[in-house]
Amino acid sequence: MKAIVYSQTGDPSVLQLVDRPVAEPGAGEVRVRIVVSGVNPTDWKSRQGSGPGEKLAFDDVVPNQDGAGVVDAVGDGVQHVSVGDRVWLALAAYQRASSGSAQELAVLPAERVFPLPDNASFDQGASLGVPAITAHRALTVAEDGPRRLHPGALAGTTVLVAGGAGAVGHAAIQLARWAGASVITTVSSPEKAALATAAGAQHVLTYTDQDIVAQIRAIAPDGVDQIVEVAPAQNAELDLAVIRNRGSIAVYANNGGDQMTLDVRRHFSLNVRYQFLLLYTVGMDEIRAAAEDINAALADGALAVGESAGLPLHRTDLARTADAHALVESGVVGKVLIDVSAA
Known part of the structure; x- marks a missing residue:
């Protein structure tokens, strides 16, 4: 062979x-x-x-x-x-x-x-594999959020997906929408905005806009509940400015740099949770749970691929x-x- x-x-x-x-x-x-x-x-x-x-x-x-x-x-x-x-x-x-x-x-x-x-x-x-299981994990680590995804699991929450045109971002948008969340995503170009919209994000913003914090806060006045983060070093200030009290930031990549600086006082005043995640070491129990939920989403017609799906x-x-x-x-x-x- x-x-x-x-x-x-x-x-x-x-x-x-x-x-x-x-x-x-x-x-x-x-x-x-x-x-x-x-x-x-x-x-x-x-x-x-x-x-x-x-x-x-x-x-x-x-x-x-x-x-x-x-x-x-x-x-x-x-x-x-x-x-x-x-x-x-x-x-x-x-x-x-x-x-x-x-x-x-x-x-x-x-x-x-x-x-x-x-x-x-x-x-x-x-x-599926790497992108979808990573996205599932990022959406299930919040302190007061669900450990499993299903329709309604994220109802009433607002999720910010950084880099919504990437493979993980795409899966995160689709899974979050399937679970009932309102999804904001940030992208770098009109072409990527079109893809994120096709994936299902309700609010697609350009992360380089000078008033990006105000734009996100206009959508989520009390702050976003969860952030799926691809570029923590680059976006640390933005994330802090838009996360709600007891919100969660799930980091799955290091785009934009390996080192980041965090304002300790501002973060602990908001009880912010950072969750770093790597699929290789997350454990088979988490991967099995993610696979079950991903299959349920597939059966419901979610997680489509192709340009028309973003x-x-x-x-x-x-x-x-x-x-x-x-x-x-x-x-x-x-x-x-x-x-x-x-x-």
């Missing part, structure tokens, strides 16, 4: 198409025929490492954490999916040399494989995985997908 591997860190050219034998799933494992592989920033960052030519933890690695496909075989003890089931994947490549979704047949732990609802496409399934799709085939990584690394707006096998 065909697979993409890399044996050292570096630019996209280190990704090579190879032939590999088909592996059998062991106990608690599932083999999935990958139909679509999804590429995220975490995938190219792992491939790049801190510099070119670094030694890997394994002889070589199959990249890409997210994907969707059909269960091809199951190992002993696997009960929640069966051969022939349509599924989506999360954290496929985490701490595994040969489980990434950039291959025709991937063997991975069953706990990282989730049923794909009948009404959801493989494109949707491959676009997330343009860019496609390559497996042989051009290097091009897919380069696209994501360049900051392309939308979701990059790799067509691996026929549906």
